[in-house]
Amino acid sequence: VTVRISEIFRSLQGEGSHVGLPCTFVRLAGCPLRCSWCDTAYALSASSGNRMPVADVVDRARALGLDFVLVTGGEPLVQPETPALLQALLDAGAGTLALETSGAYPTDGLPAAVHRILDWKCPGSGEDGRNLAENLHSLRPTDEVKFVVASRADFDWALAEIRSRDLESRCALLLSPVVSIPEGAPGGPTQSTVSATELASWMLESGVRARLQVQLHRLLWPDRERGV
Ligand code: SF4
Numbered sequence: 001v002t003v004r005i006s007e008i009f010r011s012l013q014g015e016g017s018h019v020g021l022p023c024t025f026v027r028l029a030g031c032p033l034r035c036s037w038c039d040t041a042y043a044l045s046a047s048s049g050n051r052m053p054v055a056d057v058v059d060r061a062r063a064l065g066l067d068f069v070l071v072t073g074g075e076p077l078v079q080p081e082t083p084a085l086l087q088a089l090l091d092a093g094a095g096t097l098a099l100e101t102s103g104a105y106p107t108d109g110l111p112a113a114v115h116r117i118l119d120w121k122c123p124g125s126g127e128d129g130r131n132l133a134e135n136l137h138s139l140r141p142t143d144e145v146k147f148v149v150a151s152r153a154d155f156d157w158a159l160a161e162i163r164s165r166d167l168e169s170r171c172a173l174l175l176s177p178v179v180s181i182p183e184g185a186p187g188g189p190t191q192s193t194v195s196a197t198e199l200a201s202w203m204l205e206s207g208v209r210a211r212l213q214v215q216l217h218r219l220l221w222p223d224r225e226r227g228v
Pocket of ligand 1: 031032033034035037038039040041044073074075102
């Protein structure tokens with residue numbers, strides 16, 4: 001079994017409930033979505049990256065550290081072999097194994113030990129029509145739902161999703177501002193941005209039980225596009 005890999009590297013987890021922890025990143029290549037603020041434009045093409053046997057991916061991850069592994073993309077679940085990769089990482093002894101996905105593909109068939117991080121698309125991404133509602137039905141306390149907020153309208157939309165689906169009591173929630181649009185992002189420089197300070201004040205006003213996140217890796221390595 002092979003998977004198409006964009007990059008495998010060790011860095012600090014820049015987002016989510018495990019932010020700041022050293023982590024082995026396995027970035028799969030290919031994503032059919034085109035979020036306006038996407039920060040991994042280099043991994044979007046289905047022909048980017050290289051095919052690697054799952055066993056070789058596991059070996060590389062083992063060499064970097066299996067204590068905490070994040071499988072990300074691109075959109076990892078566009079490759080039908082990704083569940084086999086996740087299982088192989090668990091079989092190899094991965095401690096915490098997380099999967100970051102757009103939420104546009106079914107997540108219910110994945111190994112139960114996988115921490116699912118759903119990047120639930122707000123309208124400002126241009127891809128909210130791809131959210132697969134059934135992915136919110138099977139959330140576990142170890143899962144996370146992230147909302148990337150590009151405007152006040154996005155924040156209001158996210159709040160309505162959170163409250164109408166009772167997400168605050170079901171898993172960790174993350175709100176992340178689009179503070180800058182990366183070069184090469186599908187939306188380009190015309191896309192609006194929100195400061196972390198603005199988002200913080202909206203969160204406090206609303207009383208939402210969610211965590212504000214800023215992308216730690218962008219603060220630590222602002223000039224590096226890959227490998228962080
Ligand atoms: S941010 Fe959107 S376009 Fe970019 S990899 Fe994730 S799902 Fe694909």
